[in-house]
Ligand code: HEM
């Protein structure tokens with residue numbers, strides 16, 4: 024591992040140099056046009072992911088660009104109309120070229136393999152970001168078609184709105200109360216699936232206060248396109264203030280209120296809950312509370328050309 | 341018999357599907373009437389529908405594939421235009437329709453477009469290149485084709501009656517379970533894919549047996565054209581993984597029809613198991629498609645360079661290497677499900693190792709041109725376009741195989757750009773190159789060069805204008821499968837992309853024009869030699885089109901590149917080989933078993 028790390032560091036540096044030097048084309052076009060995207064990270068995880076993405080691209084471009092040039096040069100040099108080029112109608116083997124041809128991809132992939140190995144461990148979403156600063160706990164439930172965020176330590180919850188203190192690591196525990204979704208805040212980095220009956224862990228951090236956004240990255244049905252949420256990174260003091268405000272107003276997320284959330288709705292505006300049943304997340308994740316019922320006969324999702332399981336037409340007649 | 345369907349399944353209230361349905365039905369009726377009026381039925385029945393000739397079946401496979409590519413392209417136009425107009429607006433396709441379109445697009449393009457074309461090439465070419473008269477099981481072959489055709493029909497019927505799945509081309513549960521998708525769409529998907537899957541398995545078995553047992557005299561394994569090697573590797577993968585798909589979809593069917601709980605949300609079902617199983621088929625599936633494409637390029641590069649393929653043995657080794665390793669990488673499709681660092685590392689490295697095999701192949705094609713006399717006819721243009729496009733696609737593939745990079749780009753437009761880069765740039769370019777290359781062999785006349793080159797340039801430029809912006813959109817955080825767009829920053833690149841689709845439309849028009857112009861000038865373009873490109877493998881030793889028995893006398897192969905060897909010897913000795921001793925030939929009879937199996941009401945599934 025030690026050896027790998029050394030070479031990775033060197034490579035990363037070399038990679039960045041290559042990016043600045045040889046590969047200004049597509050890559051840097053992408054870079055500049057990506058403000059607000061994954062190459063404009065707002066926290067350490069996003070930065071780690073993006074660095075690896077760029078380094079790996081640079082390592083590969085170092086070999087891909089010469090290969091493409093070689094291909095076109097070869098085709099041009101040996102075009103039929105070029106009578107100056109020698110014609111070797113029987114030539115089909117050269118041990119030396121074969122050796123090179125196998126070793127170039129093998130070496131490249133060995134480098135990439137090092138990046139994969141180190142990167143996978145360093146940026147494992149389950150791994151806490153810091154062992155000194157205790158993280159803020161946030162529990163995430165994906166619903167049809169909105170996101171529920173529960174702050175167990177603050178005893179509050181919010182829908183389609185994630186507020187987090189800047190500079191503090193956040194530990195997300197993520198599950199789904201219906202179908203698969205993927206929790207993704209592009210500028211914070213690593214996405215992870217929200218899956219029913221399972222809890223995924225994700226550690227993220229926003230370095231500076233700012234307005235971000237999140238999205239579901241796994242198709243989840245008709246309301247999927249609006250399964251987006253606002254993400255506010257605020258100074259630590261403001262976070263406490265926000266939590267206090269939330270505690271003072273809004274409804275309570277009890278069983279009945281959660282039932283209502285389980286039904287399919289779209290474009291749900293952000294809102295907060297004053298209090299949350301303790302253990303709600305556990306009950307959702309273990310499916311003690313059954314998952315969302317999906318489309319209901321008579322509901323708008325049934326208005327199409329759809330027929331329900333018992334054969335009766337829903338909604339249309 | 342009609343199961344869940346009743347009259348309300350016909351989209352009387354929705355203009356877009358209704359008009360499309362009407363147009364398609366009218367066109368189909370028109371064709372049927374034309375055939376009837378002209379009295380072509382007996383000919384079609386005798387020479388095509390009941391034919392068990394591998395060449396006829398190959399041609400029908402390709403025809404089906406081309407029709408489905410066009411259908412899938414129509415879906416693509418709708419998706420790109422919808423996303424271009426639905427920016428902070430609902431657009432013209434509501435979600436329940438849009439979601440069917442992207443599902444149908446993926447399913448049709450991969451399973452009913454690219455697959456039949458690839459299987460068609462294998463059917464047509466493998467026996468000819470191996471110097472034999474048919475595949476191992478000719479009637480079985482016809483059954484395989486007609487099953488695929490009936491699956492394709494079922495998908496297209498769903499356009500007018502009922503609906504298609506709205507779940508994505510791989511119907512992940514629990515979304516695809518009855519609780520969340522109660523309609524008939526997923527059922528259409530399941531039956532169509534199951535039926536055609538059996539057809540594919542049959543063809544796979546056929547090709548494996550043919551290659552292993554039926555080569556002509558002297559055709560040792562290491563003398564087979566590389567296309568036959570790739571057909572073998574691809575068919576071995578079919579035999580290995582299509583049963584996995586069948587079983588997986590059968591489990592989902594049991595969930596939906598009989599209330600089982602394999603993948604349900606509740607009662608102990610495990611939806612993640614579906615994801616594992618379906619990708620255990622799904623990743624090898626992409627290599628099932630692309631290996632024969634590599635085979636096609638391995639025929640084109642030597643022919644148009646006027647010299648043998650560089651590093652034949654390396655090429656074979658790389659093919660088999662890819663075949664085996666592609667079975668061990670499936671988890672890279674869900675690094676983001678939280679498998680843990682060790683598992684992600686393993687699958688990340690195994691995925692990128694595939695690129696070694698691919699890289700070797702690319703260098704071998706490049707060195708095939710070294711010392712050659714490279715002729716830039718249309719098939720060669722597609723091949724050069726492929727080299728460029730596929731290298732970039734491979735690069736982004738390896739990038740997606742780096743877990744932390746995938747954590748940012750999974751399911752984004754970046755991913756969409758990647759797989760189109762490899763599937764269009766790899767498989768579809770190979771198909772067009774191959775159609776151009778073998779068309780004279782199949783039909784006896786060449787295709788028009790000028791229109792062919794025009795079509796290539798439009799497709800190549802159109803491809804990049806359409807898909808390069810998707811890489812950028814992916815890096816901007818745009819996910820796939822959005823029916824409308826809530827972020828203005830994405831708008832410019834979506835507009836560029838839709839312009840690219842416009843160029844691609846012109847490309848398709850050029851392609852069709854090429855066909856029409858060539859048919860009209862077929863006398864001028866006639867291939868009288870049977871060897872229009874100075875070919876190197878045995879199919880070029882037959883007249884164009886080849887007789888139904890392929891070879892009057894079974895060839896005797898004395899080296900790699902059998903036909904080139906024969907030509908060389910003829911040049912050296914300044915004479916043709918002596919008049920052979922002709923023997924009686926035994927060929928299989930026509931059989932309607934295939935079409936009956938696929939379409940007769942008694943054998944079709946009725947509930
Ligand atoms: C150089 C070798 C390749 C590597 C390392 C590679 C890697 C990957 C990875 C890691 C993904 C999953 C990304 C994600 O879901 O986040 C992916 C997706 C995909 N790849 Fe590749 N790929 C390669 C070549 C190919 C080829 C040759 C094809 C097809 C002929 C192909 C077709 C696809 C398709 C269809 C998907 C997306 C499927 C879906 O999610 O619907 N790839 N590839």
Ligand SMILES: [Cu+2]
Pocket residue numbers: 622623626669670672673
């Ligand atoms: Cu894959």
